[in-house]
Amino acid sequence: MTASPGAPLSAAAPSGGALVARPKGVGGGRRASPLQRSGRIAILVVVIGYLGLPLFAMLEFSTRGNYGSRSLDSYAAMLNNQDLIDGVTTSLQIAVLTVVGMLLLLVPTMVWTVVRVPRMRRVVEFLCLLPLAIPAIVLVVGIGPIYRWMGQHLGAVGASPLTLAFIDIVLCLPFAYRAIDSSLRSIDSATLADASRSLGAGWPRTIFQVILPNIRAGVLSASVLAIALVLGEYTISSLLSFNTLQVAIYLLGGRDPFISVAVSLSALVFAFILLIVIARVGGGGRRDQREVEEPAT
Amino acid sequence: MTEPTVGAPGQPTAQTAGLASGGAGSRRFRGARNYLALIPFHLYLAVFLILPTLIVAIGALTTKDGRPTLDNVSVLFTDPTIVDAFVYSIQLSIATAIAGAVLGGLLAWAVARGKPNGLLRQFVIAASGVLAQFGGVMLAFAFLAAFGFNGLVTIFLRDTLHLDLLTDATWIYGFAGLTIVYTYFQIPLMLIVFLPSLDGLRQEWYDASASLGGSSGSFWRHVGGPILAPSFLGALLLLFTNAFSAYATAAALISQGSPLATLQIAASLQSEVVVGRENVGKALALGMIVIVSVVMVIYALIQRRASRWVR
Numbered sequence: 001m002t003a004s005p006g007a008p009l010s011a012a013a014p015s016g017g018a019l020v021a022r023p024k025g026v027g028g029g030r031r032a033s034p035l036q037r038s039g040r041i042a043i044l045v046v047v048i049g050y051l052g053l054p055l056f057a058m059l060e061f062s063t064r065g066n067y068g069s070r071s072l073d074s075y076a077a078m079l080n081n082q083d084l085i086d087g088v089t090t091s092l093q094i095a096v097l098t099v100v101g102m103l104l105l106l107v108p109t110m111v112w113t114v115v116r117v118p119r120m121r122r123v124v125e126f127l128c129l130l131p132l133a134i135p136a137i138v139l140v141v142g143i144g145p146i147y148r149w150m151g152q153h154l155g156a157v158g159a160s161p162l163t164l165a166f167i168d169i170v171l172c173l174p175f176a177y178r179a180i181d182s183s184l185r186s187i188d189s190a191t192l193a194d195a196s197r198s199l200g201a202g203w204p205r206t207i208f209q210v211i212l213p214n215i216r217a218g219v220l221s222a223s224v225l226a227i228a229l230v231l232g233e234y235t236i237s238s239l240l241s242f243n244t245l246q247v248a249i250y251l252l253g254g255r256d257p258f259i260s261v262a263v264s265l266s267a268l269v270f271a272f273i274l275l276i277v278i279a280r281v282g283g284g285g286r287r288d289q290r291e292v293e294e295p296a297t
Numbered sequence: 298m299t300e301p302t303v304g305a306p307g308q309p310t311a312q313t314a315g316l317a318s319g320g321a322g323s324r325r326f327r328g329a330r331n332y333l334a335l336i337p338f339h340l341y342l343a344v345f346l347i348l349p350t351l352i353v354a355i356g357a358l359t360t361k362d363g364r365p366t367l368d369n370v371s372v373l374f375t376d377p378t379i380v381d382a383f384v385y386s387i388q389l390s391i392a393t394a395i396a397g398a399v400l401g402g403l404l405a406w407a408v409a410r411g412k413p414n415g416l417l418r419q420f421v422i423a424a425s426g427v428l429a430q431f432g433g434v435m436l437a438f439a440f441l442a443a444f445g446f447n448g449l450v451t452i453f454l455r456d457t458l459h460l461d462l463l464t465d466a467t468w469i470y471g472f473a474g475l476t477i478v479y480t481y482f483q484i485p486l487m488l489i490v491f492l493p494s495l496d497g498l499r500q501e502w503y504d505a506s507a508s509l510g511g512s513s514g515s516f517w518r519h520v521g522g523p524i525l526a527p528s529f530l531g532a533l534l535l536l537f538t539n540a541f542s543a544y545a546t547a548a549a550l551i552s553q554g555s556p557l558a559t560l561q562i563a564a565s566l567q568s569e570v571v572v573g574r575e576n577v578g579k580a581l582a583l584g585m586i587v588i589v590s591v592v593m594v595i596y597a598l599i600q601r602r603a604s605r606w607v608r
Contacts, residue, residue, distance in 0.1 A: 033513070040407045047404040047484060048421075051428065054436070054481065057443030057450065109338040116331045124335070127342050133593045134350060135542030137559045138582040141566065142349025142356075170345045225430075232431040234545035239566060250434045250549055261442050264435035271431045275423040 055265070062262035074262035084263060087248030090161050094244065095230040097165035099223045102176050105169065107219065110180055111207050115193040128177035131170055136235040143167060147240055161242035164233070171236075172229045176222035183218025187211075224278045228271050353586065356579035369580035379561055379581065386541055386558040387588075389472065393479035394536035400480065401487020402529065408488065409495040422492070425485030432482050433545030440478050440550070444469050470551055478546060483536050490535060494528035527602045534596040538589050558585060 065071030078084060106128075113121045131139075150158035157163070189211055196206040212219065234246035245267070253260040360366045372379060404421070411417050428436070443450050446466040454460045468474050498521055506516040544559040551557075555564045558581065565578030 036410075036513070040410055043403045043407040044417075047400050047407075050400070051424070051481065051484065053450070054439035054443045057448060058439050060449045061442035061447075105338055105341055109335060112331075112334050117335070120332070120335060124338070127339075127346070130342075130346060132538075133586065133590045134346070135538075135544075135559070135585055135589060137542065137544045137562050138353060138585050139346075139349055141562060141578055141582040142351070142353040143345070144566065145352055146344070146349065166345050170342070228426070228431050232433055232435075234433045234548075238545075238548070239563060246434050246545070249438075253434075253438060253549065257438070257441070261438050264438045268427055268431065268435055271427045272423055275426045276419065279419060279423060 058265040074258040087245040091245035098168040128173045172226040175225040179222040180218040183215035357583040361575045382561045390540035396480040397483020401484040405491045429485035434549040437549035490532045531599040
């Protein structure tokens, strides 16, 4: 009864799994009694109300003008705030580095494990899921000395906030692993690799031109998770004293709460739209692939 | 799925054909080379995951000069502020794990009963992804905008309903306030984790139960409940570690004192210069690793059992 590798800690890739996998569609099939239907509506109203209230409060708070009027001044001001612009720029650069680094590190390794050394699959999986057992705040404690060393010995590069990408890659491994793994599981990578190699392609070409296009749903969803993680990351950047988006939002909160709430709401909406778009793009293409992916749940 | 074993006798695969120049003698060499390709990955994790963990573990058990000591770790059990912080963190994590699991579980059920590709489902999943993983500092501000001194709800209660219920906005920093804030990001995580399990409940099982005369209640009692129990329990543990490791929201919300374990660690990082307390932060961090690891191991065991039915 050994679970398929990846089943333990499967929840590790929350959005990755839920975004890519679709239900079999039995949920709506059962006929609902009136009691169930009203219960369902009551739950939706209460829980979504709970989740929606603070968001609505943010909207109300950030659009307050003078003497009870409504104004968008906070939103205009946020576009002129240099600290904020710096933070966003830094975070976006880190996000790009993290996505590229994560894919370069993970995709070849995972493909290689599946195709050539299957017995290492569990080891790679374990290592990828390990960050779940090490809270970010704990990682900061251990990585602080390493960053101090980098700052002192590697010059401007070592002291740059962009080095945060190194840790962000580690932090997004569990989610990225699960997202890519569920895609990789849905194709017969070994046969694809054999076919590609027998036609004369080298390994880089096999991985990036043959296998990668076939796992693009997982890669896409892993990339989005990584972007969201970097843009939302506060713990490590604040304790290592780097000015990222979240640190800027936090510092702004002390000076001008209206602008910081405006920024927070904008960032949340931005992330929401990103996830919706990715769910559409990632899930839109290959019907057959989606169905094979489901057992991963 | 059977993976082709590379270089196994009697299996002249395309790979061996393509690399045949080396002949049979290099098989072992190629086997080793297969592992060499994994070195960058392992090296990277060694530097940015294993090394930091070792720094924490070794630092927690040594003095500043590197002599072994148990003084740092003993602080975990003797310093009342730190003991309180851990107890408070654990209490908060348990309370919000239960609240989040129940509310999130109900939400997941309500969503699972809807259209498989419906708007509601897509909306709730995307919103949950954002709120569960992206929140942090921004959620703290959301709650201050709602319940802070000048928050929407506070003003509404005070000026419109003339209730003095929440006028003193400091309640948000207390246990009740933190529970409400933490539950806020636990619910979406529960939905994301639990929805796939609910989707895994098969129509056939329900039909079988119904054709044997079972009611909806007896289906949940005898079939659905027992099947979902391991997933639910696993999700509960995951939510516990989620709340236990959370730092950003609390840090942004609480400006005075460090009532939580994560806040204590952050505070210790800033006071590392104090003589004799250099490595206390590492001991706290080690304490967190131990607690989270124990919970995660139990989680993995439960998950293994849960995955028996959901496939």
